[in-house]
Amino acid sequence: MQSPIYLTGTGQTRFGEHWDMSIKDLMEESIDAAIENAGCTxxxxxxxxxxxxxxxxxxxxxxxxxxxxxxxxxxxPALRAEAACASGAVALHTACALLESGKAQTVLVVGVEKMTDIAPSKIAAGLMGAADAEKDAPCGLTFPGIFGLIANRYMHEFNLSRERLNHVSARHHKNGVKNPFAQFRKEIPAEAISMSPKVADPLCMLDCSPISDGAASVVLSTKFESPIKIAASQLATDTLSITDRPTITSFAATKDAMSAALQEANIEREEIAHIELHDCFSIAALISLEDMGFATPGNAIALYEKESPMTINQSGGLKACGHPVAATGIKQVIDVSKQLKNSKSSYGLAHNFGGAAATCGIHILSHA
Amino acid sequence: MQSPIYLTGTGQTRFGEHWDMSIKDLMEESIDAAIENAGCTxxxxxxxxxxxxxxxxxxxxxxxxxxxxxxxxxxxPALRAEAACASGAVALHTACALLESGKAQTVLVVGVEKMTDIAPSKIAAGLMGAADAEKDAPCGLTFPGIFGLIANRYMHEFNLSRERLNHVSARHHKNGVKNPFAQFRKEIPAEAISMSPKVADPLCMLDCSPISDGAASVVLSTKFESPIKIAASQLATDTLSITDRPTITSFAATKDAMSAALQEANIEREEIAHIELHDCFSIAALISLEDMGFATPGNAIALYEKESPMTINQSGGLKACGHPVAATGIKQVIDVSKQLKNSKSSYGLAHNFGGAAATCGIHILSHA
Known part of the structure; x- marks a missing residue:
């Protein structure tokens, strides 16, 4: 990167059910907070x-x-960027390009989603727009269905038991208790996860991130300095349909984005102390950690069963924070920046994907 | 701009009713054509x-x-950019930023819309998403309704007769006859325009661009040279709702984008020999020409009543070519490039707006 891109301001709404707020209201609250937090007007x-x-x-x-x-x-001047659940990451990437090109010196990036105003069945149909409407949807698949297939295959290939998988959501819920912006702030014991209602075998309700309203905004600037900067911004894309892939227990887009991000930041994976990753479903957290190289295939669950060398979803992740789709990628960067500010470590990472990781965006943050 | 951005390849489908093609099929046809046309693979x-x-x-x-x-x-890596009917222009602007930042050397920009598969009432409701769903839609407004109000006010302020307004669509239809990609290739006499069924007083059916399927793609590159380059890429934004504006007979976003584009290209307005402008409704063509400074307020109709110093919508414009919303901004740039290639003049301009010009994008093209 030519000139540093500073994370000059951050702000978000609480994620959850905001019956009394429109999409405009949600944007406004997070924009006001981000600008108030920034060293600019x-x-x-x-x-x-x-x-x-x-x-x-x-x-x-x-x-x-x-x-x-x-x-x-x-x-x-303004535009909207979209890549399903990776919309936040592609918006951040677009902002970085605008800043690096010199077309802008200070860019406001707003992630927003208003999901609770319409019937859950309509939201589920809308979310299936993240998959291939010609190849995936006609099979009767929903997103829990897609990740149910993925979880089934993963548990078969790597001999992972349902009980061990419980530790993912349990950890995320435990972490979320301390986050005032999280939708759910309640510790849930591991054994309760697989006792919750089945959604798409083997995934239960407590394996799935919820439907949420929320907005998160950041001000990125090459002009107004701040203690945190963007060390890498990378996107990668895979086939839209899972039917076109050689495997469903590993996501090529995460691997590609991670490799490019480490190269851009010019660091080793081990230097990353804080991770916010895209746990739309519990199984996705494991696959993502493996694809990013933090565990070998089949072994990421160990990072949840004992203390991990880096923090993982200290915010509570998508599971506990909620997942207002496009706001998630922005909120992850905000959380990583907070973790870095309270840490002696140099690097933190936000991992955000869309669909079944057809798009993956990785942002590495560092002290400026 | 640091390094020239070349228009390395162009391709489009015919605009019209493609009952046998999906959104994916439309994209594929235009992508294949653009890559075949480009000096790269x-x-x-x-x-x-x-x-x-x-x-x-x-x-x-x-x-x-x-x-x-x-x-x-x-x-x-890929993402989707959207700003209603200005989606094409904001995608081009995003591509320019990526190229100027050095994040990419060659970018494929695809504009696509598939509109004829669902009921016209649903498309009309979808198109109202380009306005403010809290302020404009609850008034019962549709887009023809919004531009009907605008036309009424313009005709009152500037004493423009319904008969004179007819010349806009008549000229666009005459131009479209020669365009093999146009949806309508039939000359329509001026007097027939105001005899077509009334849609939103004073606008008739033949004042309105149609509902269309279509895709248009360009390859932009800093690496693969071509005879045409991007001399300016500018966006501007106005309030989303027309209820928040001091006037509805002039669009601030067009003025702002034009002024910035002339400055970026470092040229005078008079050097522009070919214009493709956003005639979603006939009245929009007149207002846009005035906001771009090619005529004084109330006098743009004269550019349609006699020969104009520059060509205006030689392709047929949105009226005759069809208006597959997000494909339009890309198709305009393709048409301007064709006009420039057959011209001794140096500059051509594509003017693309979204909603009631809440977003405006202007691209100036020149010989490389």
Whole structure:
């Protein structure tokens, strides 16, 4: 990267069920918080990128870039970036490109999702837009169904028991208790996970991240310095449909993005002390840790059964924080920055994917 | 701009009613054509940007970046950019930022829309997502309704007769006859325009661009040279809702984008010989020409009543070519490049807006 990109300001709403707030209200609360936190004013924002997946489906609202820009006094140029659940990461990547190109010096990135206003069946159908509507949806698959297949195959290949898998969600829920922005702040014992209602065998309700409303915003700048900077911003893409892949127990996009991110940051994997990863389903956390090289295939569960050398989803992850789709990738970066500020370690990482990891975005943060 | 961005390859489908093609099929045809036209191979594509507005509404399909990347052998990193009908322009702008940042050397930009598979009432509701769902839609407005209000006010302020307005669509239809990619290739006499069924007083059916399927792709590159380059890429944003504006007969976003584009290209307005502008409705063409400074307020109609110093929508514009929403901004750039290649003039301009010009993107092209 030519000039450092600073994480100049951060702000988010609590994730959860916000019956009294519209998509615009959610954006506004997180934007106000991020600008108040930043070392600049609203008028310093050169460009706005909004990450959103379900605006059309849940709120009859496209054109969210202009809606966010309308909330600022000078309504700067704006656009919306989308890659399903990886919308947050692709918006951050777009912002980095704009900053590195010199087209902008200070960019506001807003991730937002309003999911609880419509029937869960409609949200489930909308979320299936993240898969291939010609290849995956006609099989009757839903996203829990896709990750149920993946979990089944993983447990078969690596002889992972249902009981051991329980430790993933249990850890995330334990971590979430301390996070004031988390949707669920309740410790849940490991044995309760697999006793919750079955959603898509072998996955139970407590293996799945919830449906949530929420927004998270960051101000990225090459002009206004801050203690934390972006050390790497990388995207990678795989086939959209899982039917086109050689394996479903490993995600090529995560591997590609991780390898490129380590190279861009010019660091070793072991230097990363804090990770926020995309645990849309418990099984996804294990596969992602393996694809990022923090464990060998089949062995990531050990990182949940004992103390891990780095923190994993200290925020509570998608499971406990909630998963307002496009807000997640922005919120992960906010959490990693908080962890780094309270840490002597140099690097933290946010891992965000969309669909069955058809898109993966990895951002590495460091002290400036 | 640091290094020239070349328009290395272009390709499009015919715009129209493609009952036998899915959104994926449309993308594939235009991508194949653009890559065949380019001085590179598919494997040279570093990144894919897909412009799309209505994928979720009309095809239950989000995540179109990964879908487009799946069509390439190496599925490079990809994302979708959206700003309603200006999605094409914001995707081009994003591609320029990626190229100027050095994050990519060759970017494929695909604009696609599949609109004819669902009921026109559902498409009309989807298109209203380009306006403010909290402020504009509850008034019962549709987009023809919004532009009907605008046309009424414009005709009152500037004493423009319904008969004179007819010349806009008539000229666009006349131009479209020669365009093999246009949806409608039939000359329509001026007097027939206002005799077509009324849609939103004073606008008639032949004042409105149609509902269309189609895709258009370009390959932009800093590595593979070509005779045409991007001389300026600028976006501007206005309030999303027309209820928040001081006037509805002039669009601030067009003025802002134009002023910035002329400055970036470092040229005078008079050097522009070819324009493709966003005539979603006939009245929009007049307002846009005035906001870009090619006519004083109320006088743009004169550019349609006699020969204009520059060509205007030689392709047929949105009226005759069709308006597959997000494909339009890409197709405009393709048409301007063709016009420049057959011209001794130095500059051509593509003007693309979204909603009631809440977002405006202007691209100036020149000989390399």
């Amino acid at each position: 609203a008028l310093d924002i050169d460009m706005v990128i909004v990450a959103n997946m379900l605006g059309e489906v849940a709120s009859n609202q496209a054109h969210l870039g202009a809606m966010a820009a309308s909330l600022l006094p000078h309504h700067p | 598919a494997l040279d594509i570093d990144m894919v940007i897909v412009a799309n507005m209505l994928g979720e509404v009309a095809s239950n399909q989000a995540h179109l970046g990964a879908m487009a990347a799946s069509l390439l052998p190496h599925h490079p």
